[in-house]
Amino acid sequence: MTAGAPPHPGVRRRFPGRFPGRLVARARQIGPGAWALAVLCTVLFVWPVAMIAVAAFHDGLISDPGGTWTAGPFVETLSDPGTLAVLGQSVLLAGVVSILSMLIAAVFAWMVARTDVPLRGLVTPLMLLTMVSPNLFFAISWDMLGNPRVGLVNQVIMAVTGADQGPVDITSWPGLVFVCVLKAVGFNYFLILAPFLAMDRSLEEASLVSGMGKVRTFFRVHVPLLAPALLGALLMAFVSFLEAFDFPQIIGLPAGIRVFSTEIYRYISGDAGGRYAEASSLALVLMAIIVVLIAVQSRVLGRRRYTTMSGKSYRTERWSLGPVRWLGTAVIALHALLALVLPLVQLYIGSFQSFFGLYDNWTLDNYRRVLDDPDTINAIVTTFGLAFFGGFVTMFLCVVLAWVIRTRPGLVSRYIGGALWVTVTVPGIVLGMGIMWSFLAVPGLNQLYATVWIMLIGLVIAAVPVAVRTAEGSVAQIPPEFEEAARVSGAGRVRAFLGLILRLLIPSFGYGWLVAAILISGNLAVPLLLASPDVDTVAIEVLNLNRSGDTATAAALFGLLLAVWGALAVLALLARAVGRRLKENR
Amino acid sequence: MKHLFRAASAMAVAGAFALTAACGGSAGTTVGADQLDLAPLKVDAPTAAHLKDLYTKATDGGDTKIVAYMQGWEQYQKVWEAFEKRFPGITTKGLAINGPELSTKLSTERSSGKHVGSLLGGPDFQRKDVLRTLDLPTAATLDPAYREDSGVFYAPTTTVWGIEYNAEKVTGADVPKKWADLLDPKWKGRIVAGDATTPSATSGTLIRLYGGHAIDDAWLDRLKAQDVTFKSSLEIADQAVARGEFDILLTTLSDFYFPSKTKGAPIGFAFPLEDGNVSTPTYFAALKDGAAPEATELLMNWLFTAEAQQAFAGINALPTMPGAPAVQGLVPLDQVKLLDIPGPEEITSLWDPMTAKFKDVFGSPKG
The missing domain is CATH 3.40.190.10 (Periplasmic binding protein-like II)
Structure with a gap:
């Protein structure tokens, strides 16, 4: 979901400097700090993408002096019928998933915002959990749940019907779409909940008073009013699943479904491996499509005004759905069952089986194996180290950049906005590839290859699109005058920022940090190309275990990761409660 | 607010420490070569001295992590554990790759100049261009069917x-x-x-x-x-x-x-x-410019000693050296x-x- 964030508003503005002389004059006014930030953004966000473009026209590894420059692989990739098939399958997956998930998310948002459905209060926490759970969790657990012979779902169906084989096979088109939709609903829900809650209800009231029924009001008032928000969210979901990797790799590939990200990986390290120029060419095509989609989104939503709030208050009561409201409750319960309860149950059941699917041979050996293996422990430590430190670095970077964009309008802030926007267009697997090409090509920097630091850089960049949204939202609440006041009082620019602005942002900084940490810990696509035998993450270990058929140990390892996250969440809540109590007592 | 700020800073620092620790890998404690007990290997004195010399060079240089690129490395986990126990401080790790994925890995390592892998394992003579020849005194009596003529590939098990x-x-x-x-x-x-x-x-x-x-x-x-x-x-x-x-x-x-x-x-x-x-013999070969070269040569030598051959037999893998123990559950x-x-x-x-x-x-x- 890294591409779920919208482009930074700054990118819609045009570069004002039309004359070289004017540009040079303005460039001279830019301070060293701003230059440093611009260079940092170039290195982190622009350079890897540029290297992908360059690598598309280089036969062999980009850093290989024996390679030759050629447009051959690029032309061949574009004219290959296989590329068209990949494009078709990618668009089909992204299209179906985004539409279905948006419809379901809209129903949930409507239930929460406008109806009296019992248990609607559980929807937001449920969606939050769904949204922050790693893609890999859904992919692995549903890969187990939907196994035709030994998955829990089919086991229950077979026990009830007496059939020899269950009807559910998750490694199929419907299965892949189903699991992707489960994950996407949570994300889309948060994209459209605010417009649902903020909707001007006077129009709804007028519609009802005019004699329209609730159903006609929904379709003729609610839907048109919310269309822009829904369209924006739809495009974001489409982009996210156009670049999806985890689900297609684990659930799609066994069914012969090939999408852009899995094909790019196949060109680098899969059975068609070593075709670096072809991989880069495919990545360029994918990024071009995403750029066009985001441009369309910005144009469509940027030109029109969509007012859904008014100054007057026309509060209407929640719609009473009568007995139908229990249907809403059932839908909420069903979603909770499918998105959280069943995957968790299957994951932990599988982790206690000697072989996944053997229901009469329970054991703790999988956990023992995980905890006894120093390499696995190392992967767990690395994952949490990357999550906490990387999450911190990501949020700090995003807050600094968001603050610069807000308080220092001009050439540099527009450039930084543009550079941040680039990260939205780069899928995880492409980012991993871009970073690898970038660092391999530079003597000195290539020494970072196969270290944890190159992986940290990749994961930070991958988390930026989401973290920057949190940072922008929180920075917008701080008036720029605060910094000026601090400077008038004698503080330098850095001290004013660290001592005042950052401190004021701590609560939202913490939230953003947590989200970035969770994203980093579950990221599979970026580390896949950057991991080494020395530097591994839990996601890579889980994928390798799953790929080698040791599903039960993979489940134990992932179960352990989730348990640690759960324990940390409980500890955080406890600490918060104790803190409040102490404050009250004081 | 101050407490929050401190707690946040502490967590970030802890994360950085965890990363630094992760970077260092899982190296164990080494011992002096004279403390090594090589009697279970049943090798002659010059060979034992050669092995001790390799161990000393490996541990003195601190290059003690052997990384193998091999499908099925984990099937022999008990064998690697026996090696690590015999030569404290030297660790092994396998990465299950072959074919194009292996080629990509080797190309990027060569390109960056950072060599992570130490040896290859598998049933075929693959990528001979990136491998080095070794003279293994412990494999002197190995049947030619289990070794390649130029001294690159050796199979301790089949x-x-x-x-x-x-x-x-x-x-x-x-x-x-x-x-x-x-x-x-x-x-x-x-x-x-x-x-x-x-x-x-x-x-x-x-x-x-x-x-x-x-x-x-x-x-x-x-x-x-x-x-x-x-x-x-x-x-x-x-x-x-x-x-x-x-x-x-x-x-x-x-x-x-x-x-x-x-x-x-x-x-x-x-x-x-x-x-x-x-x-199908399982061949092992050391990478040219590979990581931990002395430790790798030490492992390659050890694989043909009595202790290693017994370890293979212990996990039902057929050892190849003359006079090696039989494997339970398999017809000779x-x-x-x-x-x-x-x-x-x-x-x-x-x-x-x-x-x-x-x-x-x-x-x-x-x-």
Whole structure:
């Protein structure tokens, strides 16, 4: 979901400097700090993408002096019928998933915002959990749940019907779409909940008073009013699943479904491996499509005004759905069952089986194996180290950049906005590839290859699109005058920022940090190309275990990761409660 | 607010420490070479001195982490543990890659100048251009069948191939006794296999069986009619038989069968087969400019000592040195009808045409 964030508003503005002389004059006014930030953004966000473009026209590894420059692989990739098939399958997956998930998310948002459905209060926490759970969790657990012979779902169906084989096979088109939709609903829900809650209800009231029924009001008032928000969210979901990797790799590939990200990986390290120029060419095509989609989104939503709030208050009561409201409750319960309860149950059941699917041979050996293996422990430590430190670095970077964009309008802030926007267009697997090409090509920097630091850089960049949204939202609440006041009082620019602005942002900084940490810990696509035998993450270990058929140990390892996250969440809540109590007592 | 700020800073610092610790890997404590007990290796004095010299060089340089690129490395985990116990402070780690993925890994390492891998392992003479020759005194008496002439590849163990079956579903007379039995219509839709369409253990075995004339084009065509399900790896196919999804695994190696059996899987292994078997040596070779070169040479030497050969036998992997212990559960190789198959270099040259043929016959794997 890294591409779920919208482009930074700054990118819609045009570069004002039309004359070289004017540009040079303005460039001279830019301070060293701003230059440093611009260079940092170039290195982190622009350079890897540029290297992908360059690598598309280089036969062999980009850093290989024996390679030759050629447009051959690029032309061949574009004219290959296989590329068209990949494009078709990618668009089909992204299209179906985004539409279905948006419809379901809209129903949930409507239930929460406008109806009296019992248990609607559980929807937001449920969606939050769904949204922050790693893609890999859904992919692995549903890969187990939907196994035709030994998955829990089919086991229950077979026990009830007496059939020899269950009807559910998750490694199929419907299965892949189903699991992707489960994950996407949570994300889309948060994209459209605010417009649902903020909707001007006077129009709804007028519609009802005019004699329209609730159903006609929904379709003729609610839907048109919310269309822009829904369209924006739809495009974001489409982009996210156009670049999806985890689900297609684990659930799609066994069914012969090939999408852009899995094909790019196949060109680098899969059975068609070593075709670096072809991989880069495919990545360029994918990024071009995403750029066009985001441009369309910005144009469509940027030109029109969509007012859904008014100054007057026309509060209407929640719609009473009568007995139908229990249907809403059932839908909420069903979603909770499918998105959280069943995957968790299957994951932990599988982790206690000697072989996944053997229901009469329970054991703790999988956990023992995980905890006894120093390499696995190392992967767990690395994952949490990357999550906490990387999450911190990501949020700090995003807050600094968001603050610069807000308080220092001009050439540099527009450039930084543009550079941040680039990260939205780069899928995880492409980012991993871009970073690898970038660092391999530079003597000195290539020494970072196969270290944890190159992986940290990749994961930070991958988390930026989401973290920057949190940072922008929180920075917008701080008036720029605060910094000026601090400077008038004698503080330098850095001290004013660290001592005042950052401190004021701590609560939202913490939230953003947590989200970035969770994203980093579950990221599979970026580390896949950057991991080494020395530097591994839990996601890579889980994928390798799953790929080698040791599903039960993979489940134990992932179960352990989730348990640690759960324990940390409980500890955080406890600490918060104790803190409040102490404050009250004081 | 101040407390929050401090707590946040502490967590970030803890994260940074965790990363730094992760960077260092999991190196153990080393000892002086004179403290090494090499008696269980049963090597002569000059060889023991050579091994101690390698250990000293490895530990003095701090280059003690051996990284192997090899499919199935983890099957020999107990062997690696025995080595690490014998030579404290030297650690081993395997990465299950081969084929194009291995080539990409080696290319990026060469390109960056950062060599992470130390050695390759596998059934074929692959990537000889990136490997170095070694003179292993411990392997002086190794049968030439288990070594390559130029001194690059050495095989301390060999594996045999057979047909795996789910012992709860296939019993008595139904258990296949020869490769031709797999063509019986009663197995239609009930056979699973590893991926034969890419260079893999399964395609390697089929190539050898084909080269040894145990199977031919007609056999492949009839097998296609059996609706065999091909999985992306032999391990996944093995698990599918263990949990009863399929009755028969087309072919698997003893080194995969025994670990699953030990874990309690209800499986059996049809071996030897009446119409002939294949034995595939598992070769090891050290990478040129590889990481931990002295430690790697030490491991390569140790693999042919009495202790290592016993360790292989202990996990039901056939050791190759003369006089090595027998393996429980396997008929000794001298009592098995082994097929006359092409040599490793010829096998390597057959990968592309044969996997293309298998792709044509079987299509793409599922799962």
